[in-house]
Amino acid sequence: VLDSDVSEKMRxxxxxxxxxxxxxxxxxxxxxxxxxxxxxxxxxxxxxILFGIDVIPLGLVSVVLVVLxxxxxxxxxxxxxxxxxxxxxxxxxxxxxxxxSITYLRRVWGRSRSIPVLWNAFWxxxxxxxxxxxxxxxxx
Amino acid sequence: MWPRIAEILIGLWxxxxxxxxxYNTAVSAWHMNGFVCGSAIVLxxxxxxxxxxxxxxxxxxxxxxxxxxFAYFGSAHPAPAIAQSDFLTAxxxxxxxxxxxxxxxxxxxWRNFRExxxxxGRPVPP
Numbered sequence: 001v002l003d004s005d006v007s008e009k010m011r012x013x014x015x016x017x018x019x020x021x022x023x024x025x026x027x028x029x030x031x032x033x034x035x036x037x038x039x040x041x042x043x044x045x046x047x048x049i050l051f052g053i054d055v056i057p058l059g060l061v062s063v064v065l066v067v068l069x070x071x072x073x074x075x076x077x078x079x080x081x082x083x084x085x086x087x088x089x090x091x092x093x094x095x096x097x098x099x100x101s102i103t104y105l106r107r108v109w110g111r112s113r114s115i116p117v118l119w120n121a122f123w124x125x126x127x128x129x130x131x132x133x134x135x136x137x138x139x140x
Numbered sequence: 141m142w143p144r145i146a147e148i149l150i151g152l153w154x155x156x157x158x159x160x161x162x163y164n165t166a167v168s169a170w171h172m173n174g175f176v177c178g179s180a181i182v183l184x185x186x187x188x189x190x191x192x193x194x195x196x197x198x199x200x201x202x203x204x205x206x207x208x209x210f211a212y213f214g215s216a217h218p219a220p221a222i223a224q225s226d227f228l229t230a231x232x233x234x235x236x237x238x239x240x241x242x243x244x245x246x247x248x249x250w251r252n253f254r255e256x257x258x259x260x261g262r263p264v265p266p
Contacts, residue, residue, distance in 0.1 A: 012217050015219045015224060015227050020224075020228055024235075027235070028235050032235075035143070035239045035240075036244065042250075125249045126247075126253035
């Protein structure tokens with residue numbers, strides 16, 4: 001797998017081995033997962049959405065790669081199966097926060113119907129509509 | 141402030157890496173690029189610790205993009221070790237540079253909003 005023609009071609013396009021890019025992907029998940037507080041779905045939706053873009057497609061891609069191993073390559077790689085399992089678990093752990101952020105932004109949009117207010121809420125600027133959208137859920 | 145400390149360390153690696161990974165070649169564009177960009181990253185990371193220049197770390201984003209494109213377009217296949225190192229280092233740097241310095245606290249705007257209180261006077265949950 002590491003010295004195949006496909007791998008060499010990928011290296012030609014990417015400059016670095018694709019495994020290094022994968023390692024960077026997981027590192028990036030760790031950094032974006034550590035940054036910010038538990039309430040960042042409200043304070044920094046951009047960070048949560050970026051985390052979601054990082055985690056969810058990556059998890060799905062690694063599952064697809066494992067399926068390809070069985071169907072196309074015809075042999076299995078133990079470490080790849082483990083990483084795919086962990087990635088799927090991460091998708092499960094991450095999606096609720098991403099969902100909270102999207103719900104929050106939808107509520108801000110529902111209240112304000114204003115793109116600048118939504119834009120500011122996305123980048124973490126406070127406004128009356130954003131506060132209302134974030135607080136109602138906590139009271140009820 | 142942990143992203144800033146990581147960036148300063150990465151900047152030091154950018155400074156040092158041409159002399160580690162391309163030690164047997166004459167001083168080249170890689171050495172110059174590593175020196176200039178590494179110094180810039182260290183400087184911007186340190187500047188972020190002052191209140192007046194706390195957003196300085198955002199200026200690391202264009203610097204990282206420059207390192208990324210210099211490594212990608214400035215090297216033939218197979219890429220030399222220094223190009224691969226610069227490429228990967230720039231990716232790491234981009235990741236750190238977007239993290240706010242006080243990411244555990246609410247943004248300034250929300251902190252001010254909480255101090256002013258809600259319009260209806262009820263206490264605001266943290």
